Amino acid sequence: MPVMTYVQAVGRGLWEEMERDPAVLMIGEDIGVYGGAFKVTDGFLAHFGRERVIDTPISESAIVGAAVGMSYLGLRPVCELQFIDFIACCFNQITNFVAKSHYRWGAPVPMVIRGPAGGGVHGGPFHSQNPEMYFVHTPGLKVVCPSSAYDAKGLIKAAVRDNNPVLFFEHKFLYRRVKEEVPEDDYIVPLGQAAVRREGRDLTLVTYAAMVQVCLDAAEQLEKEDGLACEVIDLRTLLPLDKETILSSLRKTNKLLVVHEDTRTGGIAGEIAAMVMEEAFDQLDGPLMRVTSLDTPVPYSPPLEEYFLPNAAKVVKAARDLARY
Secondary structure: OOOEEEHHHHHHHHHHHHHOOOEEEEEEEEOOOOOOOOOOOOOOOHHHHOOOOOEOOOHHHHHHHHHHHHHHHEEEEEEOOOHHHHHOOOOOOHHHOOOOOOHOOOOOOOOEEEEEEOOOOOOOOOOOOOOHHHOOOOOOOEEEEOOOHHHHHHHHHHHHHOOOOOEEEEEEEOOOEEEEEEOOOOOOOOOOOOOOEEEOEEEEEEEEOOOOHHHHHHHHHHHHHOOEEEEEEOOEEOOOOOOHHHHHHHHHHEEOOOOEEEEOOOOOOHHHHHHHHHHHHHHOOOOEEEEEEEEOOOOOOOOHHHHHHOHHHHHHHHHHHHHHO
């Protein structure tokens, strides 16, 4: 099997879906001649042509608005937003048209909105955000956040084939830092299914995207230094949320720590905490705890960004505090 980076795996999955289904097309800023800001669609224009790889003006609202119309007509558009932070510019199109079309008049909206999210690359407050929870709060959407090259390919293929609108957040810190063997054959990773990345008995770490590796590093340190066996769950999809995998792990470990790069207030940790309190309170042997970014804009300064973001040391400290209960 070939070794691919995360960014190559996203591109390969999109290429395969365009080869498989002529209704699939790409639309976005600089995706054609330039091949995308991060080169996800490099070579697509020459192979698939201008009718299926469409360069647009710098207008996220126009990109998504046009794609909604395409999806109504039976096409399966994939929108690239050059940085996912600017998804705010098309919030109205996504929340009031994309998400509600099936509810209002039964129209399937088979489209994907994808782009680079996340910090750790000193991109500053407008190129480092994690806006996923705005849309996890919006019924009618699916929200996906892969953490590995294998999942990036399998999840983007599943997203393209889904008849619901899917928001696909690609963590830019992982683009060229994560690589692994990725099958060349046609496979998908089902949406809505979490993955257990490490088995454990003492404490459950729930996370997604770039924080998966942070939690795995923390779990390794905790086992080596404290003898704690931490189970690490990669959510992969935030909406729909795989509650059963979380609850199954909690029934085994009885302690739960949620880690996410999104800011603290209104993050997925709060929703998971409420779900656990409602459905599995008697399984807890300690308080549900969380490690998150701070409630501030993402700093540009590298030392400030490091202070702002979760890291393995912060996870280790929180896990040790929880383990003492």
